[in-house]
Amino acid sequence: MNKATATPSRFSKSYTPTTSKRRLALAVSAALAAGTAQAQMLEEVIVTATKRAESVMDVPLSVQALSGDFLRKINTDDIKDLANFTPGVSGNSKDSFLDTIAVRGITTNDFGNGGDPSLGVYKNGFYQGRNGAAVTSVFDLERSEILRGPQGFLFGRNSIAGAMNIISRRPTQGESDSYVDVRVGERGIFRIEGGTNFDVSDSITVRIAGLHSQEDGYSTNEITGEDFIQHEKSALRFTGSYDAGGPLTANLFVEWEDRDQSGTVYRATGAGPAYATLESIYGEIPLPSDPRNVRIDGPRNGLYDGGEVFQVGFELNYDLGWATLTSLTGYKEHDYGYTEDYDATTLTIFNYEQRQEGEYFEQELRLTSDNEGMFNWYAGVSYYQEDIETEFLGQQDEDVYCNIYWGNTCEGVFEFYNTYYDGAYAYVLYDYWGTYDWTPSGNDGLIDDWNRTVGDFSGWAAYVDLQFQFSEQLDASFGVRYNDDEKTMSQQVLTDRNQSILGQVVQTGFTTPQGPVSDTQSWDEFTWRGVVNWRPMDDTLFYASVTTGYKQGGFNSFSVDPGGPFSGVEALPGVHRPSSFDSETVISYEIGYKATQLDGRSQVAASVYMYEYEDLQATCSIPGSPVVIVCNTGQVDGTGFEGTWNFAINSVLSFGLGMSWFDSEGTGIQDFCNAGEDLLGDINSCEGSPIPGIPEWTAFGTLDAVMPFGGGELFGNLSASWEDDSPTNWEPFTPLPWLRASVSSAASPRYRDWVDIAQTRAGLALYVENCWTTSTLTQARALRLPGLRTHSSVLAPVALAHLACALPGTCKG
Numbered sequence: 001m002n003k004a005t006a007t008p009s010r011f012s013k014s015y016t017p018t019t020s021k022r023r024l025a026l027a028v029s030a031a032l033a034a035g036t037a038q039a040q041m042l043e044e045v046i047v048t049a050t051k052r053a054e055s056v057m058d059v060p061l062s063v064q065a066l067s068g069d070f071l072r073k074i075n076t077d078d079i080k081d082l083a084n085f086t087p088g089v090s091g092n093s094k095d096s097f098l099d100t101i102a103v104r105g106i107t108t109n110d111f112g113n114g115g116d117p118s119l120g121v122y123k124n125g126f127y128q129g130r131n132g133a134a135v136t137s138v139f140d141l142e143r144s145e146i147l148r149g150p151q152g153f154l155f156g157r158n159s160i161a162g163a164m165n166i167i168s169r170r171p172t173q174g175e176s177d178s179y180v181d182v183r184v185g186e187r188g189i190f191r192i193e194g195g196t197n198f199d200v201s202d203s204i205t206v207r208i209a210g211l212h213s214q215e216d217g218y219s220t221n222e223i224t225g226e227d228f229i230q231h232e233k234s235a236l237r238f239t240g241s242y243d244a245g246g247p248l249t250a251n252l253f254v255e256w257e258d259r260d261q262s263g264t265v266y267r268a269t270g271a272g273p274a275y276a277t278l279e280s281i282y283g284e285i286p287l288p289s290d291p292r293n294v295r296i297d298g299p300r301n302g303l304y305d306g307g308e309v310f311q312v313g314f315e316l317n318y319d320l321g322w323a324t325l326t327s328l329t330g331y332k333e334h335d336y337g338y339t340e341d342y343d344a345t346t347l348t349i350f351n352y353e354q355r356q357e358g359e360y361f362e363q364e365l366r367l368t369s370d371n372e373g374m375f376n377w378y379a380g381v382s383y384y385q386e387d388i389e390t391e392f393l394g395q396q397d398e399d400v401y402c403n404i405y406w407g408n409t410c411e412g413v414f415e416f417y418n419t420y421y422d423g424a425y426a427y428v429l430y431d432y433w434g435t436y437d438w439t440p441s442g443n444d445g446l447i448d449d450w451n452r453t454v455g456d457f458s459g460w461a462a463y464v465d466l467q468f469q470f471s472e473q474l475d476a477s478f479g480v481r482y483n484d485d486e487k488t489m490s491q492q493v494l495t496d497r498n499q500s501i502l503g504q505v506v507q508t509g510f511t512t513p514q515g516p517v518s519d520t521q522s523w524d525e526f527t528w529r530g531v532v533n534w535r536p537m538d539d540t541l542f543y544a545s546v547t548t549g550y551k552q553g554g555f556n557s558f559s560v561d562p563g564g565p566f567s568g569v570e571a572l573p574g575v576h577r578p579s580s581f582d583s584e585t586v587i588s589y590e591i592g593y594k595a596t597q598l599d600g601r602s603q604v605a606a607s608v609y610m611y612e613y614e615d616l617q618a619t620c621s622i623p624g625s626p627v628v629i630v631c632n633t634g635q636v637d638g639t640g641f642e643g644t645w646n647f648a649i650n651s652v653l654s655f656g657l658g659m660s661w662f663d664s665e666g667t668g669i670q671d672f673c674n675a676g677e678d679l680l681g682d683i684n685s686c687e688g689s690p691i692p693g694i695p696e697w698t699a700f701g702t703l704d705a706v707m708p709f710g711g712g713e714l715f716g717n718l719s720a721s722w723e724d725d726s727p728t729n730w731e732p733f734t735p736l737p738w739l740r741a742s743v744s745s746a747a748s749p750r751y752r753d754w755v756d757i758a759q760t761r762a763g764l765a766l767y768v769e770n771c772w773t774t775s776t777l778t779q780a781r782a783l784r785l786p787g788l789r790t791h792s793s794v795l796a797p798v799a800l801a802h803l804a805c806a807l808p809g810t811c812k813g
Helices: 068-073 079-085 273-282 398-406 410-423 427-433 674-680 800-804
Strands: 063-067 119-123 141-148 162-168 179-185 189-199 204-215 231-243 248-261 265-268 305-319 323-341 351-369 375-397 446-469 474-493 517-537 540-551 554-561 577-581 584-597 602-614 617-621 628-632 635-648 653-667 697-709 712-726 736-738 782-785 788-791
Touching: 063 068, 063 079, 068 141, 079 141, 079 162, 265 323, 273 398, 375 398, 375 554, 398 410, 398 446, 410 427, 446 554, 474 554, 474 577, 517 554, 517 577, 554 628, 577 628
Parallel strands: 119 162, 265 788
Antiparallel strands: 063 141, 141 162, 179 189, 189 204, 204 231, 231 248, 248 305, 305 323, 323 351, 351 375, 375 446, 446 474, 474 517, 517 540, 540 584, 554 577, 584 602, 602 635, 617 628, 635 653, 653 697, 697 712, 782 788
16 A cells, blocks of 8 residues: 555555445446556545545544545546445435535535535535535546534534535646546436646646536426436536645646536425325325326426536645645636426425526635644634525415415405405405405416525634644644634515516515615634544554534525514515524534554444534424524434444455444424424424434445456445434424445456557446335435435425414415
8 A cells, every 4th residue: 555645546446335325336347457456455545634644544533535536436426426425424416405415414404595504515625615506526536535523623614514525636747647438328328537637847737637428317207208317517627736846836726517407306205284285175186106207397497407617726835844835715606597396296386496696715824834743733814705696486376375375266265355245355355465356477377486685705714723742652633713704695575576466475475675685794603623543553543532613604595584474574674684593503522443454454444423513503484484494403412323344355355334323312493393383282392303314323335346357357346225214304203214225236357558658548337227216205305216305295385384274364474
């Protein structure tokens, strides 16, 4: 094993366990490569998560490091696929939303833009942002590092649950590293990826890499015959490195990506009281005949998830002799559009659309010491500025609204009030809608509830980390970070786009007749991290850490303060402001063990942790309103264990085993227990419940085989994973089991000496995906197939309490 390089030889075999939950892959690959596998040795990967280059087995963190070659081999598409191969991380889906990814049970389910993700995504050290901007394609990577637990001290903002650090392949002076990878398959699968190096001078080297990928959809709408979960994307990256042998080195990367794919596809389950209510109104609403398919009306302009992302990163390093000065400068801009049929039925209960554009700038300066003695340190300051503008649409059919809230079609409601007791109650119509006469919306009878938010977010931080080497066996570090964040956000309801006389009754419930309402708030917090490492032997590490984390508060995108009756508030500048939520904090305790045995044939890593989240940000509903906002919970306590064992049996076979256990308990969560109050009669019935959507137990196993064959090798992989039951809500209802498995195998010769000068590699891979699928019944944000989510409540945006009205007209307000 070579500890001097940042990654192992590109021809070495990766044995990081494959934990993909939804893939049955059969791969046959032929690669042009120099070198033949001599023996099975577990790969050692060097990571830079702690701002210094270290073996992943020496880092006192729960980190999963995956090489770029491994990620290409197992056919990863975008950064969310990394969750499939990381214990303790779950929630992959085929869209551009980060809110489905959970790290040790913590996620962000706010789809507005007044808050921030809990998972920090970084590429080459630069922050990648939020929904629509952060999820980009995986291609030509050096490695990825996925860290579990609070990482705000090491990585900065919005890493309170964990961090993903994506490292693209950098050019190397004097080395021509070129490859082309082409893949074709049924459903119109075509993917071509490639990269090449070339020297511009003795000190400047350039690398150019690109990707084009396309695939037809595999989930069919049985109403229209349209296929969903398709994509077409193209990306290009330019990387330049400067190294003249002096104290100054520099790296520049410029990346562009354009993608066009379908928005999230939901599948109704037919279960729950909401579905029964719908069928009592509309009669039988058939479910799809195939668990892979859907039956939806879809947004009028189709399901789409498209965007264009452009970013530039510039890194300077200057060796001062006693320390290295690093400057990181980044700029990113994106345009993003998204639609989905959230209710998953043929009725237009809730179509959702988002149009977004944003710019992001960051600057960081860091000093890292270079001492030979017992004391080392690093310190730095950072600044960011984000500008983001978003338009949101909540769309509903007028008659669906009238039937659910008023018990009749809209025409029937108007006729009833105009004729009941000779029109004695007709004033109700005018009080609510300013008219006595029913006129359908000119947009095919739809209510278009648009609003716009504009955000101006900025912040700065300063940090220092002190490292003490007491002996060859014992060392420790302590760091502290100060965070200061400020947000200004405005809301404006775009009533001129709504052709329905029913008004803003889908997702906002207020108007802004005099223009946007806005507010400015700030938050600041000290966070710290302490670690003690003990190495009783060269290849054994025990560590204990205490880490605190923080995520700034924010604004809700669909409500104002002070509030009032739904659809009855006129929000005025200087009087009203966007409603807000507070920051969240965590303290996490972790004990870990890492060891390499048998001359590198065995690697074991295990950790136990517990944390206390205060004021955890999560979505809740406003009583008597369909609006969903972000609230702060009282406290969530989590405890867990994660362990992996990788072992090379001989020169042919190796295996990996892993498991995790997680338990959590929420207290002070009455704001999230409306259904518990409605169905169980007790708003405190949710106290002590675990975090929804997170399984208690998970396990996985892999078996790898590599056998010399002529001038190359035959290789195969078998992997499977399992997850225990997971609750669907905070309410203490009975969960359903979720069993998922993945199997893959491959066998083909790897040839050498075709194009030695360019060191070109070419490959052919055939994949069969999603052959085994087991059903799972969860709430809106859970997965049945990759990219296909299921609904147990198709009235998610509708307040079901309104259905218990005794007289027409008493449901509103």
